[in-house]
Amino acid sequence: MKNLFSASLLALTAAGAASAQDLPQASSQWFTDGQAQLETMLEKQENTNRALNVILFVADGNGVASNYMARMWAGQQEGGLGDDYVQPHEAFPELALVKTYNINAQTPDSAPTAGAMNTGVKQRFNVINVGEDAINGDCTTEAANELTTFAELMTEAGKSVGAVTSARLTHATPAAVYAKTVDRNWEASVPDECAEISRDIATQLVDAMEAGTLDVALGGGARNFATGEGNTTVGGNGRREDGADLVAEARDHGVEIAFDMASLEAASDEDAPLLGLFSDSHMSYEADRPEDEPSLADMVAKAITKMSNNENGFYLEVESGRVDHANHATNAKRAMIDGKMFADAIALADEMTDDADTLIIVTADHEHAIAMNGYCGRGTPIDGLCFDIAKEGIEHSGDLVLASDGKPYTVVGYLNGASSVMVEQEDGTYTAPEGRPEITQDEAQDLDYTQQVLIPKSSESHSGVDVALYAKGPWAHLFDGTVEQNYIFHVMNHAVNAE
Incomplete structure (x- = not known):
């Protein structure tokens, strides 16, 4: 019998792909979809054009688990089960995993991770665009270790440079486009002993716009550019x-200023630099955004429209910063909603540019201490409680899965955070004397709900787990396998200089 089976398998293999259509499962939608995907991959062509434009999308804290949440959320909002939904970047032809550690940190910080992507070398925790001999907080080590950024190289090549973020423009990820500092927290000032040798990040942004190395900067953080009430x-x-x-200094040097949706729309699409400061600190979560505050997609559209007037092309870094903040707060639902806006911004940028000459990279700086609980049936609301797997049909059974304590649990979970079930007692110890709190579906799906976690911390932490990278356009095929985060710079630089 074994020999007969082996002979049959050998014959099927020798017959080639055409015989796959004769298999009993050939009429299944799963099978035909798999064959269609195979045909798409077989027809894939490598794009070796020189890149005119480079767009680097970074959803802060949007690792594989966070991306999964956003996928499920978007698909379920459109009436589907969620897991088979495809986000715009997930349809990009090239994929890699990215190692995110810093020189001295297994679990990374956003400043050196963004710096690695913008300079081609890994950096130390809490510093931006300074070499490995620079020490966090020691300004005497700053000047000798400043690195050349991708934005500076693009400026030398005659290209426009832009930074767009839903966080503060002086925050770690956008600052990596234009700033060099031994402390990411020096957003509006530096220590007195550093005043003669260091510049705060907001000052560096305005200096960069005046020098022509930053043409468009849109985001929050207005408080770091002003004095007084x-x-x-x-x-x-x-x-x-x-x-x-x-x-005022920026305006005196010809920089146009936007402060709300109307002024952003009214801003010139011509050569004048554009600085948009739409909130005092971070911009609103997408779920809470007022009508007069531009969305991430609105800012991306303006940046691309404006910089596309440069016949030499542009470099644009786009950060969805508040995915990270929602995860830090163990508020999974806001992270999902901001993740959907991130995907919308990617789709818009893809539509506004040409695959032939624009390299688009979508990735994250790091992941969070987040995981998906199981075992949940299909169609279980990603923002709610876990429903059991049905024995018949496709969707879940409608019965909640119960933990060993007899209580239900959410699909999304975090390892640590401020919403710990461990409560501080009078003696300073942390216990859960009444066990894990009960939770209803309505409570779990509330916008303000924070997931139950075990380890008590004031803010949920990052994770050192690899993140995904999706790419399309010139030389995107150079992203493959598992790569170091600083490698992203090298592909971007090769793409714009390819012969």
Whole structure:
């Protein structure tokens, strides 16, 4: 019998792919979809054009698990089960896994991870665009270790440079486009002993715009550009202590200023640099965004429209910063909604550019301490409680899966955070004397719900787990396998210089 089976298998293999259509499963949708995917892959052509434009999309904290949440959320909002939904970047032809560790940190920080992508070398925890001999917080090690950024190289090549973020423009990831500092937290000031040798990040942004190495900067963080009460672009209080009005300085050097949706739309699409500061700190979560505040997609559209006027092309880094913040707060639902906006911005950028000359890279700087609980049946709401697997049909049974304590649990879980079930007692110890709290589906699906976690921390932590990278356009095929994060710079640089 064994020999007969082996002979049959050998004959099927020798017959080639055509015989696959004769298999009993050939009429299954899963089978035909798999064959269609195979045909697509067989027809794939490598794009070796020189890249005119490079767009680097970074969803802060959007690792594989966070991306999965966003996929499920988007698919279920469209009426599907979620797992078979395809986000725009998930249809990109090239894929790699990225190692995110820092020189001195197994679990990375956003500043050196973004810096690695913008300079081609890994960096130390909490620093931006300075070499491995620079020490966090020691400004005497800064000047001698400053690195050349991809944005500076693109400026030398005559290209426009832009940074778009839903976080503060002076925050770690967008700052990596233009700033060099031994401390990512020096957003509006530096220590007194560093005043003669270091510049705060907001000052570096305005200096970069004046020098022509940053043409478009759109995001939050207005408080770091102003001094005094009521003096920011949105009427808030400035955090600067040096008396400077950086917005006025920028305007004096020909930089156009936007502060809401109307002024962004009215801003010129011509050569004048554009600085948009739409909130005092981070911009709103997408779920809470007021109508007069632009979305991530709105800012991306403006940036691409404006920089596309440069016949030499552009480099644009786009950060969806608040995915990270929602995860830190163990507020999975807001992370999902911001993840959907990130995907919408990617789709828009893809539509506005040409695959023939634009390299688009979608990745994350790091993952979070997040995981998906099981065993859940298909169609279980990703923002809710886990429903059991049905024995018949496709969708879940409608019965909640119960843990050993007899209580249900959410699909999304975090390892640590402020919403721990362990409560601090009078003696300073942490216990859960009444066990894990009960939770209803309505509570779990509330926008403000924070997931139950075990380890108590004031803020949920990052994770050192690899993140995914999706790419399309010139030289995107160079992303393959498992790569170091600093390798991203090298592919971008090769793509714009290819002969």
